[in-house]
Amino acid sequence: MSLDGDVIVRVAAKGDGVTADGRHAPLAAPGDRLLGDGTLIAGPHRQVPPCRHFPGCGGCRLQHLDPPSEAAFVTERVSGALAGQGLSGMVRPALLSPPRTRRRATLHAERRGRQVTLGFSESASHRIIDLAECHILLPSLFAVVAPLRTLLATALKDRSRADVHLAQVDQGVDVLIAGPIADGLAAAEGLTRFAQSHGLARLSIDDGYGAEARWEPEPVTITLGGVPVPFPAGSFLQATADGEAALVAAVDAAIGNAAIVADLFAGLGTFTFTRPARTRVYAGEAGREAITALKAAAGRAGRVVAADHRDLFRRPLTPAEAERFDAIILDPPRAGAREQATTLAQAKAPIIAYISCNPSSFARDAKMLCEGGYRLDWVQPVGQFRWSTHVELVARFVRDDVTPDSPRR
Incomplete structure (x- = not known):
């Protein structure tokens, strides 16, 4: 030194x-x-961290980095994971979502007497940081934090904790409180008055038996690719609209005008409904509520979508099934798609667009695909969880021995 x-x-x-x-x-x-x-x-x-809660709040880890350094961090996470598996490929410059654009988040609440703490957990701790400001949440989401704190001082059972799921949907702010809510008519009426007076799109309670809407003046939806999709309370949604647009654009670039597409781990249809209306799409998803919502939305929109309630970990698409498609979109959870990648490596689907929220599991699966004959063309890193260490990406894999014009089985 x-x-x-x-x-x-x-x-x-x-x-x-x-x-x-x-x-x-x-x-x-x-x-x-x-x-x-x-x-x-x-x-x-x-740089000077913009938020008073940094670095204690676990919502952010990198507020001390200037934007070029944060973008480099996102890119290096991807290239480092690939190098760890002995892989290389063109890693594009990272795309970062702007501050105050997070449209979904889970906050934690704790009541002690009449005092309620509501916010993100402290890093590596169960202690809750009581949010006085937030530079990642959409202003519309942060605007309900203080009112929710007041509501929970009576609605949440004393000496208990709850998770509060917030999401910006087409109709406004959707709130799901998962925890022990006070019993009685007065408490129930208080929840309804709160939702009505604050103009919520929906207020749901999950006390251990599943989400139950207590206020929903009109059906809640999230628009994906121009299609309004029913939004079950607590459902997965890309963290920012900006990040979703970046992922969709990368998938578009990866698969081009593929006419027959498989969307695996399809969720509510983020990538299903952003395909051109003429595209024939197979959407596979294990979540019953999600695939039901996707199917209903596709039917109303007149889209050619085969929605399949299918656990792709236990029953992945077979090589023969995969080869029926011009392109495959793969968007697994953080654990990756080991089982599905194993079967895809044996197939000759022309193009795979792999969306990942975990560079490590992605690189593991990428190695299997490359060993099976695919070539990693490029990777687009996306940092939509601003100032966190979470990194997302879209990667394009191609087989040079097959083209979308090859005969389908």
């Missing part, structure tokens, strides 16, 4: 800065200098 300290050269997967010789330093930015006693000397890529 020099007398001037060691320079932080990169940010590791969990957010620590790392020197060339492998020393780690929390809250360090590239270009900072790490002295022998652990002191950090600020470098050119450090």
Whole structure:
């Protein structure tokens, strides 16, 4: 180590800065200098964190990085995961969602007497940070935080905790409270008055037996690709509209004008409904509520969609089934799609567009696909969880020995 300290050269997967010789330093930015006693000397890529709750709040880990360094972190997460599997490919510059654009979030609430704490959990802790401001949530979502805190002071049972799921839907703000709610007519009427007075799209309660809507003046939907889709309470939704648009654009670029497409782990249809209306789509999804909503929306919109309630971990698409499609869209959860990637590696589908929220499981599956004969063409990293260490991506895999014009089985 020099007398001037060691320079932080990169940010590791969990957010620590790392020197060339492998020393780690929390809250360090590239270009900072790490002295022998652990002191950090600020470098050119450090910025003043905008939020008073940083770094305690677990909602953000990287507010001390300037935008170029954060974008580089997102890109390096992807290239590093690929390198760990002995793979390479063109990794495009990362796309970051702007601040205050998160349209879904899960907050945690705790009541002690008349006092309610409501916010994200502290990093690596169950302690809740009581949000006084937030630079990631949409303003419309943050606007209901303080009123919800007041509501929960009577609606939530004393000395208990709850999860509060917020989502921006077509009709406004959707709220799902999962936890022990006070009993009685007065409590129920209070929930309805609250939802009505604050103009909520829906207020649902899940006390352990599934979500039950207590206020829903009109059916709640989320529009995907121009199609209004019923939105079950607590459903998955891409974190930001900006991030969703980036993922959709990358999928469009990956599969082009493919006429027959399989959308695996389809969810509510983020990628199903953004295909051209003339496209024939097979949508496979294990979540019963999600696939029911997708099927209903497709029927109303007159889309040619075969919606299949199918657990792709236990019953992945077979090689013979996969080869019926011009392109396959694969959007698994964080664990990846080991079982489905195994069968796809044996198939000769011309193109695979793989969407991932976990570079490590993606790289593992990518290796299987490449060993099966696919070529990794490019990867588009997307940082829609601004200032967090979560990274998403779209990757394009192609088989050079087959084209979309090859005869389908």
